[in-house]
Amino acid sequence: MPAEVAEVSDELPDFGANDVMGLKWKNILDAYSCTECGRCTAQCPANITGKALSPRGIMMSIRDRANEIGENLDKGTQDRETYKDGKSLFDYISREEIHACTTCNACVEACPVLINPLQPILKLRRYEILTESAGPSDWLPMFNSIENQGAAWAMNIDREQWMKEV
Numbered sequence: 001m002p003a004e005v006a007e008v009s010d011e012l013p014d015f016g017a018n019d020v021m022g023l024k025w026k027n028i029l030d031a032y033s034c035t036e037c038g039r040c041t042a043q044c045p046a047n048i049t050g051k052a053l054s055p056r057g058i059m060m061s062i063r064d065r066a067n068e069i070g071e072n073l074d075k076g077t078q079d080r081e082t083y084k085d086g087k088s089l090f091d092y093i094s095r096e097e098i099h100a101c102t103t104c105n106a107c108v109e110a111c112p113v114l115i116n117p118l119q120p121i122l123k124l125r126r127y128e129i130l131t132e133s134a135g136p137s138d139w140l141p142m143f144n145s146i147e148n149q150g151a152a153w154a155m156n157i158d159r160e161q162w163m164k165e166v
């Protein structure tokens with residue numbers, strides 16, 4: 001019996017998300033549940049040190065973009081499955097903002113209504129790095145080190161050696 005050959009699609013998959021359609025329903029519900037209290041931004045180390053990032057702002061941008069798409073869909077000129085208006089979440093959230101996130105999770109822990117602003121930030125960043133092959137050029141050495149050495153620092157060490165010593 002001939003071995004089954006898996007079908008290989010010519011189309012590359014999208015990783016992460018560049019618009020609200022790529023986010024989970026929970027992320028969009030989060031955006032509409034945000035009370036705009038600002039506790040997340042008050043705890044964000046990126047914001048505290050003067051970076052452009054505001055987790056509260058991220059949630060409000062997602063809500064604004066979802067509103068825009070909803071209004072266009074209501075006009076009946078666009079279909080939900082094939083929606084395209086030449087814009088994306090990157091028109092609302094700057095690259096500078098998503099690069100500034102340290103993924104510390106402080107915003108998630110600070111939110112009184114259990115919103116997770118970190119998740120959409122990571123999805124946007126994943127889209128930029130994996131789907132667009134873009135991102136800050138000074139991150140490239142780190143990616144190369146992870147690929148070649150299995151560690152963020154360019155040190156050719158056996159990372160599992162410590163286990164043998166325990």
Ligand code: SF4
Pocket residue numbers: 040043044045046047053054055100101102103104105106107108117118121
């Ligand atoms: S995870 Fe990112 S957005 Fe959230 S507090 Fe930390 S640096 Fe700020």
Ligand code: SF4
Pocket residue numbers: 033034035036037038039040041055056059110111112113114115117
């Ligand atoms: S802490 Fe939560 S509710 Fe308050 S602004 Fe941030 S995401 Fe919105």
